[in-house]
Amino acid sequence: MQNDTSTTENHIQKLAKAYGNQIVRRDNKFYDIEHLGTPLSRTDVEVMILNRIRGEFPDVPLSSELFKGLFKLLIEQRHTDTERSFQVWNGTTVCAPGNPDRLIMKRGSVSANVWSAPAYRQLRVNAADYGVVGEFFEAFFQRSEEREHFLNWLAWCLQNEDDKPAWAPFFYSRSKGTGKSTTCRILSVLFGARNTAVQNNVGKLTQQFNATVLTSKLVVCEETQITPGSPQSNALKTFITDPDVLVERKGFEAERSRQYCCFVFTSNFAPTWLEEGERRYYVMEVDHDGRSGGPRAADFAELVGRVHRFLDDPASVARLHNALMQRDLPKAFNAKSLNIAEFSTPIMQRLQQNSRQTVLDQLEEQLNERGLVVLPEASVVEFIRKHLNANINQTKHLMDELEWHKTKVKWGGKDYSRAIWVRPGYSIDRGKIYGPDFPTESVSDYLQREVPTTEFEVIQ
Incomplete structure (x- = not known):
């Protein structure tokens, strides 16, 4: 009888060490360190551990005495053997490369170490080649x-x-x-x-x-x-x-x-x-x-x-x-x-040659060279794509940095509004362009004269 008790106690110690670092606790809930986003009840944990014992320690005889002693050691008893008890989780996860410990203790609580050594590194292979x-x-x-x-x-x-x-x-x-x-x-x-x-x-x-x-x-x-x-x-x-x-x-x-x-x-x-x-x-x-x-x-x-x-x-x-x-x-x-x-x-x-700053400088140079005060967005996009070889997704950011603002206006006989960029200091109201030292003119007339095509090639 004494030998059976001693054997059971040895099994309890071995199993507690095997599973003590696989579960953490916090606010009366438990967490599997592989799935920290899912809280578990004590019953959940006990069933999980029993299933793992059955698969990983098939030679250990299962008994009520074993279960009671194991979970008493892991959960109920307060003791200083941190390897054989579920530790308090501080709510953090860390990646500690090279550290084999699944739990890292700091100020009485633990962080979960999500790094683990790849299995191939356990092999005793000395050869080295690509x-x-x-x-x-x-x-x-x-x-x-x-x-x-x-x-x-x-x-x-x-x-x-x-x-x-x-x-x-x-x-x-x-x-x-x-x-x-x-x-x-x-x-x-x-x-x-x-x-x-x-x-x-x-x-x-x-x-x-x-x-x-x-x-x-x-x-x-x-x-x-x-x-x-x-x-x-x-x-x-x-x-x-x-x-x-x-x-x-x-x-x-x-x-x-x-x-x-x-x-x-x-x-x-x-x-x-x-x-x-x-x-x-x-x-x-x-x-x-x-x-x-x-x-x-x-x-x-x-x-x-x-x-x-x-x-x-x-x-x-x-x-x-x-x-x-x-x-x-x-x-x-x-x-x-x-x-x-x-x-x-x-x-x-x-x-580097086509960097954003370079594109910005070239775009500003072309706009200033022509003295344009408004320009359809389609023309800007086409010019950036074809002649500056840049990403058209940059259009808004480039024009924003030049402090142009975008609005939508109907022009050219179309019954729907189209996006158009307006130079700083200028504005469009009711289809007409207003600005300093600028004779008021309709958007349609201005674009027909200054930007006669839908492409931006005219400002080269």
Whole structure:
């Protein structure tokens, strides 16, 4: 009888240690650390733990005495063995790369650590090689210097997992099927799928409740398109560079938290929204003849298939991880600052030439050269698109910065209103233009004389 009691007590101690860090408590409710948004009752927790014991410890005999002793130790008793009791959750989650502890104690309560080591890192693999991923990157990147700079960034992020870089790779290609998503999967597997947040554009990252994204180690934003000068654009700057940011979880107050995110962006549209001199994005153009519909599409598709099979093998991923961990980084490389004078890519140079400020200057010059006081929005859009090679979504912001204002007016015999921009100091009232030293004239007559076509070519 005494041996049975001793055996049961040993089982209780073992099970309490196994499950003590899987549940936290707060305000008389319980939370599974994998699903912190869902409160649980004590009955819920007991059923969950019993189900886990049945699946994970099939050799442990189940009994009422075992259950009673286990939950008494985990829930009821007040003791100092923090590994064998459900701790008080302070309502925060953190990403602590490299820290295997699921709960991080601070001032008597715990934060939930959402980072976990990828399974492949538990393997005892000493070999180091890039395997088929190296072959893939040679086909994916069109310039060896861009490939090397990206690999240096990736190696630094893995070698310094408890830190964050201050700039992000941006993969751009007009064509589809160039391997951008495959590249992102390579990164996701290396950092761990559970430590990665993949989203379409940046909505979830910049929205109010962004804790799940900002407590990830790797954040992948696909099909990125941003309005220049928007709150999203400004928020991204903060997230990419600042380690301490405001994080908000639904149902909890926003709080300042440390984040370790590495960001990667992809798009089939050139990021013309980037500001002049922007140093947070390393933009690489990755169009190649293996793209979808390209002359080498079949060969590239076969290569991509081999990459995915490679990534499905944990031992292969472990060898790739070892190769990156052993990679020597050149002195010129700096993960905290992107030297655009030295590392600017051809697409970055083109974007610089077509930067928003450049477009703004050219637009202002053309408007002033013609002395135009009103101009249909369609004409502005057409000029920006065709002759300044810029994003037409910039129209409003550009004209706003020039302090022109937009109104809607009927002209040209149409029975519906159309958008028209008006120079500062001028106004339109009842279809007529008014301004300093300007003879009052109808919009129709003015546009017929000064802007005789729907295009803006006349102001060149």
